[in-house]
Amino acid sequence: MAEAIMEGVIKTNKWQANLITIKNRSNSGRLKELQTKYGVIPAPTIKKAVSDAEIIILAVKPKDASQAVKSLEPFIQKEQLIISVMAGISTGTITEWTNNENPVLRAMPNTSASIGYSATALSKGISASDVHVQKAVELFETIGTVTLVPEDKLHIVTGLSGSGPAYIYYIAEAMQKAAEELSLSHEEAKTLISQTLLGASLMLKNTSESPIELRKKVTSPGGTTEAGIGKLDQYQVHDAFIACIKKAVRRSEELGNIK
Template identity: 55%
Template sequence: MDTKQSIVFVGAGSMAEAMISGMLQKELFLPRQISVMNRSNSDRLEYLYQTYGICIAKNKQEAIEKANIIILAMKPKDVVEGISAIRDFVNEEQLVISVLAGVSTHTITDLLQKQLPVVRAMPNTSATIGKSATALSAGLIANKKQLTLSKQLFETIGIVTTVNEEDLHAVTGLSGSGPAYVYYLVESMEKAAEEIGLEKGIAKELILQTIIGAAEMLKHTSKHPAILRKEVTSPGGTTEAGLSILEQFHYQEAMISCIKHATDKSVELGAALTQAVSNLD
């Protein structure tokens, strides 16, 4: 930890809180090194102050100017307004890290109207329990040292990998939105458990441990998931009967289409924002 470094979050939602919590738990920063601001929700800022002891950025200009790292954590729809509010106070020596889905590093530098190093991150909501799968991509100006620093920040909330920026749309469709796909699966399993007469609490415990166990199996073996599936599937048995229904409803094709469609939507949203920014010129 570098006690001379300071970091400011522009946006105070759940992702900002997850990162703040992770960085403090891993002692990457002290509370006094972290500031947070948002557009208007003072109750949210007070909550973060009371919970983590961090600083509330009451003076926006001062907080931005003194920060070494600026993390853009507002909603993507608010990016134009959010960056416009701080761009007069940033300088080329600072590192900007964005967790805004679909917003390119080029768009961010255009909005900042300065050539700052920008690193894009695509974490997911499991960051709130330190289990995020995060992908990072460096903009044109960001160097290896800045990418390494960004990686250290996101390792406080889970695992981190680096990808080319054009691949972040695919990451968004796969792991960014991925927790929702798993939650939907659990919803379905819980409804099925109810229909076959299992008590709700027992069913939930069994479902969660089944998913955790399967994930651990995938993590700790080199076997392809198709092999693991076949090892569970006895000819003429119960698993085969269940899987036959999934095949009948084209489960695998549906999941592939789901991820592709989410990826396409990320591309679409990014293109629309890029166009909106270019119209401002």
């Protein structure tokens, strides 16, 4: 996710690459790779990465969150804005770990950020002002859309749009396999599938009709679509996707209990 955000803001000229400092736990090879690819600057130490930053973006796995955030605490300065893209970890927990009252916001983008099409949800912590929120909105709008939500809704967002691209790729994977088994080439199938998904997405975005209404327009009685949807219903795919999202939401809630 950190790379997707970097790629997005650099491509859209929101930030110059040489103003972005990066640091991870110990993988210097990965830092060098990112430097070569984007022109960002690896920091030799945590202190160097944090001390001069205007905005600190936390993009680590929830299991590493406590150790990572607490390691920043000695170097964080008053008024630095902290933005977390860590799943499940609340702004209150981050404030507790950093032992200060810095403004903290949580963002839940998705990996489509790398091409400027992230669906990002944004929530502010108790010490964050509207000015901080606007700064974050301007940042994340460079990589897609931004929706402001109360923090207690971010678990839902995580399971829905945070993980959402993977659900769509899962569908595309199945469509690709079926097409190739039925003798279309890989490239023929990819072109047809990607354009179909794009078109359906734009219909959802640009019309006032609901998904149900749009689906019914394609589903003629006795036709091919009805036959295909019938098979999906037979396998309870609709219910499976609802269960999938709810399970992802519960997992986000579980990650939020990490201390």
